[in-house]
Amino acid sequence: MPEPAAPAMTAVLTAVLTEGPLSRVGLARRLGLSQAAVTKAARPLIDLGYLEELAATERTGPGAGRPASPLSIRPDREFFLGVKITADELIGVVCDLTSRVRASAHRPLAGRDVDHVLAELGRLVGDLLDGPGDHRARTRRLGLAISGDVDRATGLVRYSPFLHWHDVPLRELAEQTTGLTVVVENDVKALTTAEHWFGEGVGAESFALVTVGTGIGCGLVVNGRLVAGVHGVAGEIGHIGVDAGGPACHCGGRGCVEAIAGTDAIVERARQRTGRPELTLDGAVALARSGDPRAAAVFAEAGDAIGCGIAAVANLVGPARIVVSGEGLAAYDLFEPSIRTGFERQAFGAAATCPLSIRPLPFEEWARGAATVGIQSFVAS
Amino acid sequence: MPEPAAPAMTAVLTAVLTEGPLSRVGLARRLGLSQAAVTKAARPLIDLGYLEELAATERTGPGAGRPASPLSIRPDREFFLGVKITADELIGVVCDLTSRVRASAHRPLAGRDVDHVLAELGRLVGDLLDGPGDHRARTRRLGLAISGDVDRATGLVRYSPFLHWHDVPLRELAEQTTGLTVVVENDVKALTTAEHWFGEGVGAESFALVTVGTGIGCGLVVNGRLVAGVHGVAGEIGHIGVDAGGPACHCGGRGCVEAIAGTDAIVERARQRTGRPELTLDGAVALARSGDPRAAAVFAEAGDAIGCGIAAVANLVGPARIVVSGEGLAAYDLFEPSIRTGFERQAFGAAATCPLSIRPLPFEEWARGAATVGIQSFVAS
Structure with a gap:
């Protein structure tokens, strides 16, 4: 038997890993391969212990043939x-x-x-x-x-x-x-990549992950692949200019999302607004939660800027869904409402129907x- | 002989059309097909008159084999x-x-x-x-x-x-x-699509076309394919919010690129700034060209907003190049400098090296x- 083609093995293993268990028939349909090619590619993966055959399940309904034995991953391999x-x-x-x-x-x-x-x-x-x-x-x-x-x-x-x-x-x-x-x-x-393979992005042709923290970043999957950027830059949502009259950013831009919503910017703005130059991030969070309107406004403006940036992603590439996460969302309660209102205001037409998942993210x-x-x-x- | 696979015929015709003339060897390499598959796919295209073989050219240098007869398109077919x-x-x-x-x-x-x-x-x-x-x-x-x-x-x-x-x-x-x-x-x-197949986007994995006129639009090619948007919206650069304190847009957003740089917005803003409610677009253009600083500022602000929107495209998807065009660029001279300065200010790091082609576009x-x-x-x- 000739050596199975490496691309077919990779395709079979990827599909079972991210969408399995799958039958050989289902895999062939899913991957546009012949059933023989799938069987040939799966054989060494079974022999090496990466895949196993589950017990055959009876198929019912019109067109049901032999019972299918779905292929499943062996996680501990x-x-x-x-x-x-x-x-x-x-x-x-x-x-x-x-x-x-x-x-x-x-x-x-x-x-x-x-x-x-x-x-x-x-x-x-x-x-x-x-x-x-x-x-x-x-x-x-x-x-x-x-x-x-x-x-x-x-x-x-x-x-x-x-x-x-x-x-x-x-x-x-x-x-x-x-x-x-x-x-x-x-x-x-x-x-x-983790969200695309094993999280909320599974099976999505396009998908975005926005991270909020010291920096504001974004990973994009478009047409099924991670966007790398021809000039080495992509996903720089933090440096979209959302406020022409806004603060200068360390990048040389003006009114960048990060200059309004990055951790350093939030601390700096909270210090200015409250007149308390010793304020830390934790202090600003506590002040905003205690109802101080000046501190609360800083977080609301930050959320609005993030929402605008996310709307730019939705308007330009129309992803299936957007996950907003990152250690900055420890102060989730202070951000979320204005992220959503900023997004809804700036998302164009049906782009506003793009689901947003906003959730904190442990460092793990x-x-x-x-x-x-x-x-x-x-x-x- | 079995019927050649339709995907191979499409791939061969597309490659010769957009990048040809190409030899069968070159096509096989380019498309990841065997030379036999290329020969089989090209045969009916030659028989039907879509492709023709050019005179064989001598190949020189190490590894030169038989003379190659490049395949070329017959445009008049x-x-x-x-x-x-x-x-x-x-x-x-x-x-x-x-x-x-x-x-x-x-x-x-x-x-x-x-x-x-x-x-x-x-x-x-x-x-x-x-x-x-x-x-x-x-x-x-x-x-x-x-x-x-x-x-x-x-x-x-x-x-x-x-x-x-x-x-x-x-x-x-x-x-x-x-x-x-x-x-x-x-x-x-x-x-x-025209730019991707026959214009400045040929061969680019990613590419953007921005159109300036009554609306401000954008077509995006990412990972080799046109971006359609899962929710039916993509390329809506006109509704990226670039000025949080800017004018309301007909879409419900605030400070959208189109609310600052669309034709209607330009006319409206020129009327307000000059106090001349009868002003037309041509009138505003003439006034700006004659050196009126209020009218010139309206075009400069419009160009800056377009430049910010284009920078958002470059920061997020990192296209190989961006073409800016459209009937709105009849007033090209008034827009171009501030499109470039807005872009350069907001493009992050190496994104600023993305080449911008700014040129008017006849309706044809x-x-x-x-x-x-x-x-x-x-x-x-």
Whole structure:
């Protein structure tokens, strides 16, 4: 028997992983392949233990033929590590093949230099693989998620503003440190990939994920694929100008969403409005929740700016749905109403029917996004 | 010999049409097909006269094999009609297979009701097909371009604001009137298709066309395909909110690009600023060109708003290039500088390197877009 084509194996594994269990007939229809091609592609995946046949189910109704034995994933066949690198800590998870979190751990970072981060990464990986669950034997891959300008193909971190890193060959360094196969991705893109494969974006031809926090980011899936941007920029919702008379942004723009709704902007604006230069983010949140109208207005304006930015996404690319998330949404209650009113005002016609899911996001989810990128690179191989 | 697969024929014809002449070897490489599959798919296209083999050219250098005979399109094999329907007139063209205009004609519209427009369409088609060039014998298809909400799959015009049409089954009616096979498309999408296949967007994975006029529209190609919008809305750059303190828009939004830079908005704002309620668009243009600072500021603000909207496109989807066009750019000289400064200010990082082509667009180009949609539907068949 000739070797099955790698693209067919990847297609079968991806479909069962993200939409399974699926019968061979269903897979053939879904993928535009012959049933023989599906059977041939599935064989080695079953032999290697990634797929299994479920008990045959009787099919009824007109056209029912032989009972179908759906193919299902075996989640425990292999585990994947995912680590989100922030300026203050590393957050790591062990996920199974379906991106379900099996274990998690954190390590604070005392510094941001590359050597220190790598040493802590080595310890975190050890904690995760040698902790409960005995994952080491079946773990070969590690996904790293980091904010900034990342070249996934080479694993180079071109620029990470929060870490002050320039041109760090992170994949190579992390492979030397951990002995695992490493893939590095921008954190927002990693999170978008997780939602596209295992979250609210499953099966969507187009889909957007907006993250709210220190920065305001956006991952976009259009025509079934993540949008990368020909010039290396995409999803920069934070730098859409929504207020021509608004504040200057660090990017050189004016009235950018991030200059109104990023964490630093919120703190700065709350300090100005209340005349309390010592105010922290937590203090501003507490003040707004206690009913202070000046502090509350700062969050309402931030939500409105985010809503306008999201409406721009809906008006331009018309995604099936938009998820709004991120650590900034810890103050969810203060943001949500004005995100929705801003969106509804600026979304054009039927674009206003695009469902918005607004929900806080634990940091662990970012690490799960990193693990999903590892799963994806495994499936593509 | 078995029937060649229709998808392979479509792929070969599309590649030769938009990127040709190409050798069979080049086509196989370009399309990821075997050389045998390319040869099989090309055979009927040669037999039917759509493709021809050019004289063999010697190949030189390492790896040179047999001389290659590139396949080339025969532009005269079939002609396509394209008509743009505006509120005031019909603009029609005859194009060859490569979308080169061979003849054109106009007909003014005395009214906007469906029957009147169809009767005039019948006359225009007669003028075009029976005029010089003897195109009737080799013309079977007509593309219609119309602004508004159009369902290309069914040929239904759901809503056309300028014509006050609701749910008009235009394809069916136009086929009865003309006896041709008709395809109906939104005008901005038709123009984008023409640029993607035969203009500045050839070969681009992503590409944007922005049209400036009564409305401000945008056609987007992302990951190689036109973006349609899951909820039926896409490319609505005119309703991105760029000025939170700006004027109310007819859509219910605030500070939309169109509320600042659409033709009606420009006239209205020029009247207010100059205190001349009788001012027309031509009058406002003349005044601005004569150096009146109030009129010039209206155009500069309009250009800045358009530039901000275009920057939002570049920041979100990162297209390879952006073409800015439309009948509104008759006052090109007044718009261009501030379109560029608005874009450069709001484009984030490397997004500012996205090339902008700003150029006026004769109405005939819209009709050519309509013809291109006809060519595209022929090729897909």
